[in-house]
Amino acid sequence: MERIENKVKNQMKATNNIDYPDFDRMWSSIQQDELKVAGDEPVVLRPRKRKRFALVAGLSVALMATPVYAALTYDWSSMLSYREGIQSALGQGLGQKIEQSVTKEGVTLTVHTAFIDENRTVLLYSLKPETSQDVKGIKEIDFKLIGLKDSKGNFIEGNYWNEWNEELGEYQGYFETDWVAEGQTTDAEFIMENIQFIGNKKRSISYNPNDSTTQVFPIQKDGVGSVTLQSFEQAEGKVLLKSDVTFTNNEMPYRGVEFEAINNVGESVKQMKGTSSSYRDGGANVSQIFKSDTLREEGTKFHISYEDILETKESTWSTNMNLSKKQLENGSFKQVLDIPMGNVPNTKIHEMKVTPTQIRLTITQDEDRYETIPFKEYQLDVGGTLLKARDVRSGKNLNETELRFEVTGLNVASLANQPVTFIAKHRVDAIRGDDNPIRLTEISVKPQSLTSSIAGYPITWTYYLKDNNLYVESLSSDPAFAGVNQTYYLDGDKGPNFGYPELMGGILEDGSNKAMDVYENFNKKELDIYIEKYLIDKPNEELRIPLKSGK
Numbered sequence: 001m002e003r004i005e006n007k008v009k010n011q012m013k014a015t016n017n018i019d020y021p022d023f024d025r026m027w028s029s030i031q032q033d034e035l036k037v038a039g040d041e042p043v044v045l046r047p048r049k050r051k052r053f054a055l056v057a058g059l060s061v062a063l064m065a066t067p068v069y070a071a072l073t074y075d076w077s078s079m080l081s082y083r084e085g086i087q088s089a090l091g092q093g094l095g096q097k098i099e100q101s102v103t104k105e106g107v108t109l110t111v112h113t114a115f116i117d118e119n120r121t122v123l124l125y126s127l128k129p130e131t132s133q134d135v136k137g138i139k140e141i142d143f144k145l146i147g148l149k150d151s152k153g154n155f156i157e158g159n160y161w162n163e164w165n166e167e168l169g170e171y172q173g174y175f176e177t178d179w180v181a182e183g184q185t186t187d188a189e190f191i192m193e194n195i196q197f198i199g200n201k202k203r204s205i206s207y208n209p210n211d212s213t214t215q216v217f218p219i220q221k222d223g224v225g226s227v228t229l230q231s232f233e234q235a236e237g238k239v240l241l242k243s244d245v246t247f248t249n250n251e252m253p254y255r256g257v258e259f260e261a262i263n264n265v266g267e268s269v270k271q272m273k274g275t276s277s278s279y280r281d282g283g284a285n286v287s288q289i290f291k292s293d294t295l296r297e298e299g300t301k302f303h304i305s306y307e308d309i310l311e312t313k314e315s316t317w318s319t320n321m322n323l324s325k326k327q328l329e330n331g332s333f334k335q336v337l338d339i340p341m342g343n344v345p346n347t348k349i350h351e352m353k354v355t356p357t358q359i360r361l362t363i364t365q366d367e368d369r370y371e372t373i374p375f376k377e378y379q380l381d382v383g384g385t386l387l388k389a390r391d392v393r394s395g396k397n398l399n400e401t402e403l404r405f406e407v408t409g410l411n412v413a414s415l416a417n418q419p420v421t422f423i424a425k426h427r428v429d430a431i432r433g434d435d436n437p438i439r440l441t442e443i444s445v446k447p448q449s450l451t452s453s454i455a456g457y458p459i460t461w462t463y464y465l466k467d468n469n470l471y472v473e474s475l476s477s478d479p480a481f482a483g484v485n486q487t488y489y490l491d492g493d494k495g496p497n498f499g500y501p502e503l504m505g506g507i508l509e510d511g512s513n514k515a516m517d518v519y520e521n522f523n524k525k526e527l528d529i530y531i532e533k534y535l536i537d538k539p540n541e542e543l544r545i546p547l548k549s550g551k
Helices: 003-013 024-028 059-065 084-091 412-417
Strands: 096-104 107-116 121-129 140-149 159-165 170-177 185-205 215-221 224-233 238-247 258-262 273-280 283-291 301-324 333-340 347-354 358-365 375-382 385-394 400-406 420-432 438-440 448-454 457-466 469-475 481-490 496-498 500-503 515-519 527-548
Touching: 084 107, 084 400, 096 301, 107 185, 107 301, 121 185, 140 159, 140 170, 185 215, 185 224, 224 301, 238 258, 238 301, 258 283, 333 527, 347 527, 358 375, 375 400, 438 448, 438 457, 457 481, 469 481, 481 515, 496 527
Parallel strands: none
Antiparallel strands: 096 107, 107 121, 121 170, 140 185, 159 170, 185 301, 215 224, 224 238, 238 283, 258 301, 273 283, 333 347, 347 358, 358 400, 375 385, 375 420, 385 400, 420 527, 438 527, 448 457, 457 469, 469 515, 481 496, 481 527, 500 515
8 A cells, every 4th residue: 555545544543524535536537546635634643642551450460361461561552543443452452462573774673463353454563773863853764665475475565654652762553454364374474675764854935925826946856846836815814825746756655745834933834724635646736725914924934845765774674474363253253234225325235344353334336336425424333332434445346335443442252242233424415417507708817707506506606717727616605515526518529528626625624615626728718617516515414224133
C-alpha cells in the first residue's frame, strides 16, 4: 500500500468526523488511488493521545499468564488508537509473542507480537537508532520497501505507521495486511529495506495576497520544481488558496506540501480548514482556506513547506517467523446473511466475518450497479456495545463495499452468542441530474451569475475565466441541498466532458454546500453544462437492521 494511504488513516485517527465519501466520477477524475480525502489535514496532525495503559493489580500473575507481556511493557495506545481491536486483544493477553531482533546500520528492528486471524495479519514492531542524534529534525520515517514474504516467496504489501517514543528512544510501529495464512500455521518473513528519515523543509516565496492573478514560484530544490498559487475569494472574508506543485523526482510520492503564512510576531497563521491534497505522477494539488485579512496583515511572510528525505539507512532488515492463528481462533466465525439493506435499493448486507479483533460486513449491490452506500456513519450494536466502522472500502468485486469494525469492550468468548444489529446514520443521497442544461453566456474573466433549480432546490451559478480555464461555482440557499457533485458538457461525438472538482461541497465547514468545477484550456463564449449528480442531506435519517439474534 502506498505511504499516502497510511497518512489518510492517520488523519482519520485524528478526527471524530470522517468526510463523506465522494462519488464515482469525481474520484475517477482525481486518481482515486492517490486522493487524500477532501478535508482535514492528512499530514501533520498526530493521533489523539489516549490514556496510557495501566497494569492493574496482580502484575506477578500477569507476568506468568500473559504470553505477550513484552509487548505490554510498551505503551501502544496512541499507535493503536485507530486499531482498537488489536489494542483490546493486547489487554486480554492475546497475540503471538515473537520478540525477534536484527541490527543493521546502527538501527535495531524488533518484531514484538503478531496477531493473525481470518480477517488480517498485524505485526507490532520497534526501530531503535543507536543514538538520539539520529532523530534530530526527523518528522517521521518511511521505507523504500516494507512487507511480508510468505512461505512461497510471494511478497505481501500492507498498511503501516510509525511513531517516535521519546521515553524509550525508539520508533514504535505496526504493519497490517489483509493477507491471511491458509493453514493454522505458516512460515513468513518480515522485511524492511532502506529506512528513510524524513524531515520538513521550508522555502520562502514572495507571494502577494493582494494580487488575485496566478503567481508562480520556482523552487528547484529537494526534488520540488515550482509552485503555482491561485486565490479564490469566498464568503465571509475567506480565501481559498490552490497550490499546484510540480516535482522533479518522484522518490517520495507524497511530499506533504503546504502553503504557510507567518505573521509579524513569528507565529503561523491558522487555517480555517485542514489541508486537502491530491497527488499525481509529477505533482500535487493542494487546497487551503484562510481568513483573507490575516494574510494581508503588514509584515506577514510566506513559505512553502514540504517533506524531504534527510537520511537513508541503506540496508535490509528481515526476520523469519512461524506465524500461528491459535491465539485468535476462539470467537471467530463467518455468517452469510443476504439481508436487504432497508430502503437502499438493490443492496444487501451479504456477509459478516467476526474475529476477536475485527468484524467485517460485506455489502453487495446488483451486478450492473456501483454506487456509494448513502450514509456517513455506520455502527454495530453487539449485545449493547456499540462499535463504529473505522474503514469503509471497496470489496473484492466492483459491486461490493466492506465495512470494518474494530472489536473493543467485548468478551472474545461470547462474540458468537451476542445479538448483532447494524446501524446506519446520516443519509446523504446522490441523485443523478436531469437533462435540463444550464446555459452559460458571455463567458469572460468577469464573473457572471445565474440561477436554476433541480427537483425544487434553487442553485446559484457563478462562472468566469481565469488563466484560460473556466471555473463554474454552484451554491444553494437550501441547507438540505448538500451540493452539486460534478458538472459536465457534451462535446459532440466525444461524449461528456467532466469538470475537475476543485472545491467540494462542505469543505468550508460552515454549512456551505458550495462546489467548484474547472474546465481547462477553455476558449468558448457560451456553454451548456449539465449536473452529473447532486447530493441531498438527511442528517436525522437512521437505519437499524438486526443481523443476528443472541443465544
